[in-house]
Amino acid sequence: xxxxxxxxxxxxxxxxxxxxxxxxxxxxxxxxxxxxxxxxxxxxxxxxxxxxxxxxxxxxxxxxxxxxxxxxxxxxxxxxxxxxxxxxxxxxxxxxxxxxxxxxxxxxxxxxxxxxxxxxxxxxxxxxxxxxxxxxxxxxxxxxxxxxxxxxxxxxxxxxxxxxxxxxxxxxxxxxxxxxxxxxxxxxxxxxxxxxxxxxxxxxxxxxxxxxxxxxxxxxxxxxxxxxxxxxxxxxxxxxxxxxxxxxx
Numbered sequence: 001x002x003x004x005x006x007x008x009x010x011x012x013x014x015x016x017x018x019x020x021x022x023x024x025x026x027x028x029x030x031x032x033x034x035x036x037x038x039x040x041x042x043x044x045x046x047x048x049x050x051x052x053x054x055x056x057x058x059x060x061x062x063x064x065x066x067x068x069x070x071x072x073x074x075x076x077x078x079x080x081x082x083x084x085x086x087x088x089x090x091x092x093x094x095x096x097x098x099x100x101x102x103x104x105x106x107x108x109x110x111x112x113x114x115x116x117x118x119x120x121x122x123x124x125x126x127x128x129x130x131x132x133x134x135x136x137x138x139x140x141x142x143x144x145x146x147x148x149x150x151x152x153x154x155x156x157x158x159x160x161x162x163x164x165x166x167x168x169x170x171x172x173x174x175x176x177x178x179x180x181x182x183x184x185x186x187x188x189x190x191x192x193x194x195x196x197x198x199x200x201x202x203x204x205x206x207x208x209x210x211x212x213x214x215x216x217x218x219x220x221x222x223x224x225x226x227x228x229x230x231x232x233x234x235x236x237x238x239x240x241x242x243x244x245x246x247x248x249x
Contacts, residue, residue: 006101009045009085009094015078016044020188021159022051025129028193033058035126035155041065041113041142042132044075046095053102063125064099064108065116066132068092072112074134117145125150130158136168143176150196161192162217170220179213180206186216 010016025048029035036058040049043064052059066072068088073081085091092110099106109116113132128146133139143156150156160166161173161184169192173182177194180201185191201209214221 006098007094009091009098010047011084013079013084015075017047018159021191022048024185024189024191025052026055029056029059036060037062037125038127038129039063039065039120039125039146039149040129040131041116041146042130043095043108044131045091046099046108048129048131049099049106050102053105060105062106063120064095064106065113066092066095066108066110067112068095068110069112072133074132074138113142114145117149120149122148123151123154125154127155127157130156131160134160134166134169136171139169139172140175143172147176147196152197154196156194156196158192160190162186162220163190164219167219170217174220180209182213184216 029052037060038052040062043049043066046064049062049064052062068091070076070081070088073088081088081091085094092108096108099108109119111119125146128150130139130142130146132142139158143158147156156177158169158173160169162170173192173194181194183193185193
């Protein structure tokens with residue numbers, strides 16, 4: 001019987017291969033065997049899913065979502081899909097062929113993220129790993145789209161948190177999730193993990209968590225969305241104060 005040789009879509013590009021991320025995911029998923037069904041949003045060359053399936057026996061099913069289109073490709077400054085593959089259809093077919101070796105344990109879905117999410121039932125996934133668009137609007141839309149698809153005790157995870165080249169990711173995560181509900185693993189993986197159900201903690205611990213979070217991520221202190229919230233609170237207070245003095249008599 002002939003050994004089947006599967007394609008390697010990475011083409012040895014560093015932007016198609018993130019070993020630190022794969023090592024982290026393998027270790028994390030093996031330590032959390034209750035996580036069995038997951039989806040990666042932004043599959044790219046398929047290496048994360050490949051490494052997970054090959055090294056995590058607890059994983060029963062992985063979905064990979066990527067539109068494989070120029071409109072949703074944020075690596076255009078680093079990798080020319082036309083030059084390397086002859087187009088996005090060829091890249092998609094190579095990734096599909098490579099992941100095909102895992103049979104029905106992997107399903108590759110070629111759709112934009114927000115439309116692919118509509119194909120999933122709510123609370124049908126144990127975890128989602130978001131690594132698609134890295135601009136704020138793209139990442140925030142992905143979180144909003146996939147959050148309902150994760151089980152109540154599941155995880156929303158992602159790549160490039162507190163990466164200086166992708167600060168839109170950090171801002172999107174901070175806008176959607178409370179600081180109390182964000183665990184981060186920075187150098188070298190830059191992973192964030194948020195529990196869907198959140199954490200019920202005391203006020204003292206909330207203050208402590210914020211101090212520790214911004215000590216670890218100083219560039220995010222008083223980020224744009226916290227400044228907006230602070231300005232709104234000040235405006236509300238000033239209106240109340242003005243109203244009090246105007247109508248005091």
